[in-house]
Ligand code: UDP
């Protein structure tokens with residue numbers, strides 16, 4: 218019965234109780250209408266509410282639903298990574314579990330895929346029910362990333378996208394930590410295109426992206442794809458050097474000419490020291506951001522730990538195959554698959 222699915226839909230889930238049923242119903246309706254075989258992989262990213270029970274119930278009802286349970290919360294990008302590791306489809310769609318990305322848009326993504334595109338990303342033409350703050354910071358973020366990174370990550374796209382198997386395989390070989398998925402899928406190349414959609418408001422539950430998480434996310438994106446913050450130091454140092462070159466003769470002339478105006482006293486020194494050390498500390502921070510990420514890479518920890526997998530048992534007939542849970546995915550980062 219388990220013929221190879223053509224399309225895998227991946228949904229990361231962190232405390233999404235109340236959304237699971239509708240997500241399943243709408244994805245199933247859309248996917249059934251295509252006539253292709255499909256699977257829905259939900260990654261339970263350490264939910265602490267009733268999400269796991271709801272996912273278990275859906276899986277029991279429909280074996281095309283597979284659930285990968287993490288041992289704790291590893292974050293959205295690790296959840297998506299696990300989904301890509303476990304997906305078996307010829308094409309893989311990443312979608313948010315909170316229904317802000319309408320499953321119906323998958324049809325548009327599929328249409329472009331059939332035209333021969335390898336990555337079809339969904340562009341947010343409009344964002345409903347989000348705060349002015351989130352919309353403005355997001356807009357600035359996408360444009361900043363576009364300017365300072367070497368890969369051209371299309372503006373106003375989230376992770377809602379379709380990827381061809383070739384792209385999934387390529388991205389799966391990239392085992393870097395602090396993953397900026399939409400950057401990684403752009404980086405690999407292939408034929409890419411976008412379709413517009415209206416991002417819906419979240420009806421149930423609230424956003425998991427606090428301000429702190431958004432900042433971290435932005436730093437991951439920048440450090441992962443740009444050296445600009447490291448290189449910008451040269452401008453700051455040139456600026457300070459220029460100020461010094463200007464200041465030295467000015468101070469000397471004022472002193473020699475016996476002018477009223479003199480740079481003297483502790484206050485001047487204090488101001489200069491504070492200013493320059495704040496510059497230096499700022500660049501320490503920037504370097505720290507890169508160094509911490511190097512440390513993450515050096516430790517080579519797995520990207521996620523799987524506690525249990527709920528999926529249809531393979532019909533091999535081999536005695537004692539037992540539950541599929543755990544074993545296979547336990548070393549999430551493992552060798553690239
Ligand atoms: N999510 C996750 N792990 C996390 C945070 C979020 O799996 O640590 C999932 C969440 O359940 C949702 C998707 O990622 O399906 C997007 O999260 P959210 O809606 O909170 O982000 P927003 O849409 O506000 O940017």
Ligand code: MG
Nearest residue numbers: 313315317419
């Ligand atoms: Mg959301």
